[in-house]
Amino acid sequence: MAKVIKLTAxxxxxxxxxxxxxxILILLSCGVAALAQPAAAQDVGPxxxxxxxxxxxxxxxxxxxxxxxxxxxxxxxxxxxxAAPGIPATSAIADLTARVSSLESQLSSLxxxxxxxxxxxxQLREAFEAYRKSTDAKLAAGVAAPAAPDTPPPARDxxxxxxxxxxxxxxxxxxxxxxxxxxxxVAAIAKPSTxxxxxxxxxxxxxxWQAKLYPEAATALKKMVADYPQHRRASFxxxxxxxxxxxxxxxxxxxxxxxxxxxxxxxGERAPDSLLYLGEALVQLKxxxxxxxxxxxxxxxxxxKLTASMKADVAxxxxxxxxx
Numbered sequence: 001m002a003k004v005i006k007l008t009a010x011x012x013x014x015x016x017x018x019x020x021x022x023x024i025l026i027l028l029s030c031g032v033a034a035l036a037q038p039a040a041a042q043d044v045g046p047x048x049x050x051x052x053x054x055x056x057x058x059x060x061x062x063x064x065x066x067x068x069x070x071x072x073x074x075x076x077x078x079x080x081x082x083a084a085p086g087i088p089a090t091s092a093i094a095d096l097t098a099r100v101s102s103l104e105s106q107l108s109s110l111x112x113x114x115x116x117x118x119x120x121x122x123q124l125r126e127a128f129e130a131y132r133k134s135t136d137a138k139l140a141a142g143v144a145a146p147a148a149p150d151t152p153p154p155a156r157d158x159x160x161x162x163x164x165x166x167x168x169x170x171x172x173x174x175x176x177x178x179x180x181x182x183x184x185x186v187a188a189i190a191k192p193s194t195x196x197x198x199x200x201x202x203x204x205x206x207x208x209w210q211a212k213l214y215p216e217a218a219t220a221l222k223k224m225v226a227d228y229p230q231h232r233r234a235s236f237x238x239x240x241x242x243x244x245x246x247x248x249x250x251x252x253x254x255x256x257x258x259x260x261x262x263x264x265x266x267x268g269e270r271a272p273d274s275l276l277y278l279g280e281a282l283v284q285l286k287x288x289x290x291x292x293x294x295x296x297x298x299x300x301x302x303x304x305k306l307t308a309s310m311k312a313d314v315a316x317x318x319x320x321x322x323x324x
Contacts, residue, residue, distance in 0.1 A: 047100050054107055058114065136263070138293065186216050198224065198231035202240075209240055214248035217241075235261060235268025242277055246284075255281035272302040276314060283321050292323035 189207050192200045201224035208217035221241040225234050242257035258278035262271050275298040282291040295318050298306075306314070 047104070051100065051103050051107060054111075058107070058110060135293075135297065138290070182213070185211060186213055189213070198228035198233055201228065202231075202233040202237045205237060206240060209244050209247075212247075214244045218244045218248075232269070235265045235270040238265065238268075239270035239274045239277070242274060242281070246277065246281060251281040251284035255285065266301070272298060272306060272310065275302070276310070276317065279317055279321065283317075288321040288323075291321045292318065295321070295323060 186208070189204070189211060192203045194200055201220065205217050205220035205224055208214075208220055218241055221237045221244065224231075224237045225241070228234055238257060238261035242254045242261065245251070245254035245257055255278055258274040258281060261268065261274040262278070265271055275294055279291040279294040279298070282288070282294060295314055298314060
């Protein structure tokens, strides 16, 4: 009887040992999974934070005007088919990791495209700067050419440009004044006094030019530009300085004055006029090809600002220079 009881006890002990081993294994496996999930979450968290920071940086590059703007992509990935019912789904951590990896790949591709666009933009800017420097050098070379004696061209009436202050007077043949007579003529020119020193200096130079006292007009106009370079009339004075040289039979000095007005004050009201007169000066200097380039520059830079009268003058000037 005792033997039977012993066997039963052994049997009971053996039967209890197996369930205990299974429970331990289940608990251990659950514990490992529980420990692995926080570790995976800790690995994904910094990657998501980094992606958010990089995406904000990309948005600042793409949308510098404001945040929160969204643009639908023109090229989208093909739609993936949904998994058929019954197929086991992956864990949430695995799905999140895959999505983060995909975001990292897309962000890397977008960053590469932005860098390529910036590189191409730099190339365009460098090409434009090279073209501008080349054009400036060619214009400067034409301006520095020696003067050729010739008669001044007929004056152009600029009244259509909206200001008749530097409109040329009728040309009347008269002997040049010399000595005391010239001094009297200069002294007879009244100096205005309106309270605007820059305006008065320009008006005095204009009056000297109108009286055909070209050297004295050139001196007064150069002083006006030097003393009041920011004045509205500075562009007028520099342009009239070139015209004084041109009317005095000095096309080389005139071309320099006209070019300086365009180069230093491109937004001045008489910058387009200076380019037109620069072309005339270059024609006098026997450089019609350079004059044609100047007329092209005039059309490219100020084409939409030219009046109908000035456009007609440009067409006549191109015809006279035999521009293609």
